[in-house]
Amino acid sequence: MIKKKKISVIIAAVLLVLLSIAYFAVVRPLVNGGADSEPLDLVDGEAEGPNGRYLMFPQIEREGIEAIRVRNSHGEYAFVRDRSSEKNSFIIEDFKGVAFDDEKFSAIVVASGYTIARERVTREATPEDFERYGLTDPQASWTLTATDGTERTVNVGNRLVSGEGYYAALDGRDECIYVLGTSLENSILQPVENFVSPML
Numbered sequence: 001m002i003k004k005k006k007i008s009v010i011i012a013a014v015l016l017v018l019l020s021i022a023y024f025a026v027v028r029p030l031v032n033g034g035a036d037s038e039p040l041d042l043v044d045g046e047a048e049g050p051n052g053r054y055l056m057f058p059q060i061e062r063e064g065i066e067a068i069r070v071r072n073s074h075g076e077y078a079f080v081r082d083r084s085s086e087k088n089s090f091i092i093e094d095f096k097g098v099a100f101d102d103e104k105f106s107a108i109v110v111a112s113g114y115t116i117a118r119e120r121v122t123r124e125a126t127p128e129d130f131e132r133y134g135l136t137d138p139q140a141s142w143t144l145t146a147t148d149g150t151e152r153t154v155n156v157g158n159r160l161v162s163g164e165g166y167y168a169a170l171d172g173r174d175e176c177i178y179v180l181g182t183s184l185e186n187s188i189l190q191p192v193e194n195f196v197s198p199m200l
Helices: 002-031 102-113 127-132 182-186
Strands: 065-072 075-081 090-092 116-122 140-146 151-159 166-170 177-180
Touching (some): 102 140, 102 182
């Protein structure tokens, strides 16, 4: 009977040690969002995003956006701030009276102004890397113009073989290639017609 109690206590102690190791090695870093992880090795112009991810540039919120110009396989279009209206709201360029879905437009605002990369593939990209990842002739791009006049253009290359994102690069930062998420499929890669509100 005493021998069984000793074995039970030893098993319980071993389980407690294993659970403690699992907590501190796996669960705690996930709950803390990687707070105990090493700081990112940022290049000039990048910012640190949540959970140790890279922002291709610091976030630009809706209030700080003057225009978003998109080029993709469906054509080119732009959402621009209408400075002539009291609301100072956005319009589709060359289609001032056409209403668009604000929720869908918000997806473009987030995708273009909060460019959180799933990863940075390299910070020493070569012309061959740009070719390999579809960035010498990108399938899409967008240019975000901030209200202060700053412009940032992001080029979208090939889709990952896994289907979990797209290679991307920021104009003027030719040494870095990133992976952006599939949310681009519901925003930047869409035709302008998908944003237009139906007339009832």
